[in-house]
Amino acid sequence: MPAHPLLTADPKADYLAHADEIRAAVERVLASGHYILGPEVEAFEREFAGYLGGGQLIGVANGTEAIELALRAVGVQRGDAVATVANTVSATAAAIEQIGARPVFVEIEADTMVMSAVALAAALARGPVKAVVPVHLYGHPTAMPAIMELSRRHGAKVVEDCAQSHGAAVAGKKAGAWGDAAAFSFYPTKNLGALGDGGAVFTRDAGTADAVRLLRQYGWRQRYVSEIPGRNSRLDELQAAILRVKLRHLDAGNAARRLLAARYLALLRDARLRLPEWASDAEPVWHQFVVRTPRRDDLRAHLAARQIHCGVLYPVPLHRQPAYARPQLLLSETERACAEVLCLPVHPAITPADVDRVSEEILRWAKS
Numbered sequence: 001m002p003a004h005p006l007l008t009a010d011p012k013a014d015y016l017a018h019a020d021e022i023r024a025a026v027e028r029v030l031a032s033g034h035y036i037l038g039p040e041v042e043a044f045e046r047e048f049a050g051y052l053g054g055g056q057l058i059g060v061a062n063g064t065e066a067i068e069l070a071l072r073a074v075g076v077q078r079g080d081a082v083a084t085v086a087n088t089v090s091a092t093a094a095a096i097e098q099i100g101a102r103p104v105f106v107e108i109e110a111d112t113m114v115m116s117a118v119a120l121a122a123a124l125a126r127g128p129v130k131a132v133v134p135v136h137l138y139g140h141p142t143a144m145p146a147i148m149e150l151s152r153r154h155g156a157k158v159v160e161d162c163a164q165s166h167g168a169a170v171a172g173k174k175a176g177a178w179g180d181a182a183a184f185s186f187y188p189t190k191n192l193g194a195l196g197d198g199g200a201v202f203t204r205d206a207g208t209a210d211a212v213r214l215l216r217q218y219g220w221r222q223r224y225v226s227e228i229p230g231r232n233s234r235l236d237e238l239q240a241a242i243l244r245v246k247l248r249h250l251d252a253g254n255a256a257r258r259l260l261a262a263r264y265l266a267l268l269r270d271a272r273l274r275l276p277e278w279a280s281d282a283e284p285v286w287h288q289f290v291v292r293t294p295r296r297d298d299l300r301a302h303l304a305a306r307q308i309h310c311g312v313l314y315p316v317p318l319h320r321q322p323a324y325a326r327p328q329l330l331l332s333e334t335e336r337a338c339a340e341v342l343c344l345p346v347h348p349a350i351t352p353a354d355v356d357r358v359s360e361e362i363l364r365w366a367k368s
């Protein structure tokens with residue numbers, strides 16, 4: 001019998017694992033007659049804010065707009081410089097550019113592949129930076145104590161990109177709870193994923209929360225009266241009800257990912273690959289399990305031929321993409337990471353036996 005295919009993400013399996021609860025939640029919304037910004041959104045906002053340690057959560061349409069609205073709410077305007085990394089999805093830069101602000105790409109740490117505080121210090125020293133957007137890539141939190149200290153010293157605001165880090169923590173505090181605001185995506189493949197688009201801004205600052213609430217719906221505080229220029233970026237009731245179910249399973253899902261990651265780490269010790277590294281005070285949530293090799297494409301093809309489908313997040317750094325090209329900018333660690341990374345299947349639908357199968361194939365490849 002041919003081996004069953006393994007995928008880097010499997011949102012359908014995640015739906016099926018909680019199908020009864022999700023169907024009940026969807027039925028509840030359908031019967032309620034309330035479909036936009038209603039009790040489910042309010043309950044989810046309260047519940048996820050509580051999960052993050054207390055603060056305010058504002059549901060929005062997707063993660064990209066969460067970043068954009070958070071940046072606007074902390075005061076970023078047209079022409080401002082916003083420091084971020086280049087080994088991220090285009091959404092991070094697109095959110096900055098929607099404001100007419102300018103992404104300034106800073107180098108990553110060679111080992112953890114998240115923003116380097118040393119590189120950020122250099123960028124902050126070079127010129128005024130209005131805000132910093134660290135990306136907690138692959139579920140590995142950035143070194144937030146250092147990033148916050150530097151940003152505060154230079155008067156820069158911090159908006160954490162938490163699209164891949166629901167539940168991660170650093171120095172005992174959740175990713176998202178460090179900055180002036182944080183942006184979450186609930187794209188279906190995320191650790192906390194909806195069954196459609198969704199996003200949220202989290203903040204502990206009442207003024208920032210108020211600004212995002214106005215921005216997400218036409219600038220309205222009072223219906224039909226725009227206090228500021230706003231837009232439509234609403235989270236709908238169906239997605240919020242589904243997210244409430246998924247939130248109840250987030251910690252269990254992250255625990256399952258941790259076990260799988262530990263198994264990969266043990267089995268792949270001698271595989272001649274660079275294995276994931278993280279800071280001693282970081283608690284990653286393994287959105288991705290990322291190995292590195294200069295022979296990445298060869299390994300990827302070897303695994304794909306055996307029905308093991310791996311992702312590459314991300315093959316081309318933003319400063320080498322046509323839309324964001326910076327021909328003069330050299331970010332050698334970022335470029336090396338993008339050339340070498342391979343994301344192995346790691347999510348709650350993957351079993352320990354699947355990890356054994358992937359690892360065996362990798363070890364076989366390593367000997368070839």
Ligand SMILES: Cc1ncc(COP(=O)(O)O)c(C=O)c1O
Pocket residue numbers: 062063064065088089091092135161163164185186187197198199
């Ligand atoms: C790091 C990062 N930032 C931002 C986003 C954008 O989120 P969305 O697709 O919900 O707009 C994503 C998700 O794709 C992401 O992974």
